[in-house]
Amino acid sequence: MQKISVAIIGWGNVGRGCKRAIAESSDLYLAGVVRRPASLAKHDPSLENTHVVDDITKLDKVDVALLCIPSREVPERIKEYQNLGICTVDSFDEHDRIPGLKKELDIIAKSKKVVSIFATGWDPGTDSGIRAIMKIASITGHTTTTFGGKKGGRSMGHTAAVKAIEGVKDAVALTLANGRGKQKRQVYVELLPGFDADVIEQAIKSDAYFKNDPTEVKFVKNINKYNTLHHEGEVERTGMQVNQIYTAEGNNPEWTANIMVSCIRACISSRDRGEYGTYTFIERPLIDYLPGKTLDEKLEGY
Numbered sequence: 001m002q003k004i005s006v007a008i009i010g011w012g013n014v015g016r017g018c019k020r021a022i023a024e025s026s027d028l029y030l031a032g033v034v035r036r037p038a039s040l041a042k043h044d045p046s047l048e049n050t051h052v053v054d055d056i057t058k059l060d061k062v063d064v065a066l067l068c069i070p071s072r073e074v075p076e077r078i079k080e081y082q083n084l085g086i087c088t089v090d091s092f093d094e095h096d097r098i099p100g101l102k103k104e105l106d107i108i109a110k111s112k113k114v115v116s117i118f119a120t121g122w123d124p125g126t127d128s129g130i131r132a133i134m135k136i137a138s139i140t141g142h143t144t145t146t147f148g149g150k151k152g153g154r155s156m157g158h159t160a161a162v163k164a165i166e167g168v169k170d171a172v173a174l175t176l177a178n179g180r181g182k183q184k185r186q187v188y189v190e191l192l193p194g195f196d197a198d199v200i201e202q203a204i205k206s207d208a209y210f211k212n213d214p215t216e217v218k219f220v221k222n223i224n225k226y227n228t229l230h231h232e233g234e235v236e237r238t239g240m241q242v243n244q245i246y247t248a249e250g251n252n253p254e255w256t257a258n259i260m261v262s263c264i265r266a267c268i269s270s271r272d273r274g275e276y277g278t279y280t281f282i283e284r285p286l287i288d289y290l291p292g293k294t295l296d297e298k299l300e301g302y
Contacts, residue, residue, distance in 0.1 A: 003029045007062045011035050015068035017257025032059040064264045070160040082108045087267040089260050091121035093157040105278040115270040116278040117263040121256040125281045134237040134244045141239015144181035152176040153231030161209045167195030170223040184214040188226040262289045
C-alpha cells in the first residue's frame with residue numbers, strides 16, 4: 001500500500017502531536033517538518049532523523065500539509081500550498097470568519113484540483129459533528145456547548161493571539177465555564193521589561209478573540225505556574241423526549257493533532273474521487289476519516 005506523504009508546518013505543541021500521531025499510522029509517513037528560518041539552527045532531539053526545512057518546496061513530494069501554526073497565519077498559507085498543488089489540513093478557529101474564507105479558499109482548491117479540510121480540530125471540528133448527530137436524534141430542541149469546566153482549559157488560538165502582542169514574553173489564555181453555554185477568559189501574561197501592563201491589557205481585551213467574553217488579565221513574574229495543556233468541553237441537546245450529553249477532556253494540542261491527522265485520509269479520499277474543494281469537517285463522509293483501504297477494513301470493529 002502506498003503511504004500518504006505528509007509535511008508538518010510549524011513545530012509547536014500541535015506539530016509535535018501530529019508527528020506522534022503520524023508515527024502511529026501505518027498508512028502515513030512524514031516527509032518532513034517546515035520551520036521558520038530563524039528556528040532551523042535550534043537543536044531539538046525530537047527532530048533527529050527528520051527532514052527539517054524552511055520551505056515546503058525543499059521536501060520531496062508532499063500529498064498533505066498539516067498547518068500547525070497560529071490561526072491568523074492559516075488562510076494565506078492554505079492559499080500558498082493550494083497553488084503548489086498540495087492538499088491541506090488546519091485547525092483555524094475563528095468561527096465567524098469560516099464561511100467567507102471557506103468560499104474564497106474553495107475557488108482556489110477547485111482550480112488547482114486539491115482538497116483542503118478547513119477549520120478542523122475539536123471545536124470547530126469534531127464538536128461540529130457531534131452537534132449534527134445530536135440534531136439528527138432530536139430534530140427540534142436546544143443545543144448548548146460549554147468549554148473549560150470549573151478549572152479552565154488552555155485555548156490555543158487565544159494564547160497565540162496574546163503571545164503575538166508586542167511586549168509579551170510568554171502567556172497562557174484559559175477558557176472557563178461561565179454558565180450554561182457561556183464562557184469567560186482568564187489570561188496570565190509575563191511581560192518583557194519596559195512595556196506598559198495597562199497598554200497590553202487593553203490590547204488583549206480589544207482583540208477579536210476576547211472582546212465578546214468577560215476577560216481577566218493577570219500579570220505574573222513567571223508563566224510556568226499557570227501554564228497547562230489541558231482543556232475540556234461539553235455539548236448538550238434536549239428535545240423531543242431525548243436528552244443527549246457529550247463530554248470530553250484531555251491534552252488540547254494532542255487532541256487537535258489526532259483529529260488533524262485523521263483528516264489527512266479524508267483529504268486524499270476526496271482528491272482521489274475528484275471531489276476537489278475546501279471543506280469543513282462535517283462536509284466529508286465520516287468513514288473517510290478512518291484508516292483502511294477497503295470498506296471492510298474501515299468498518300472493522302464498528
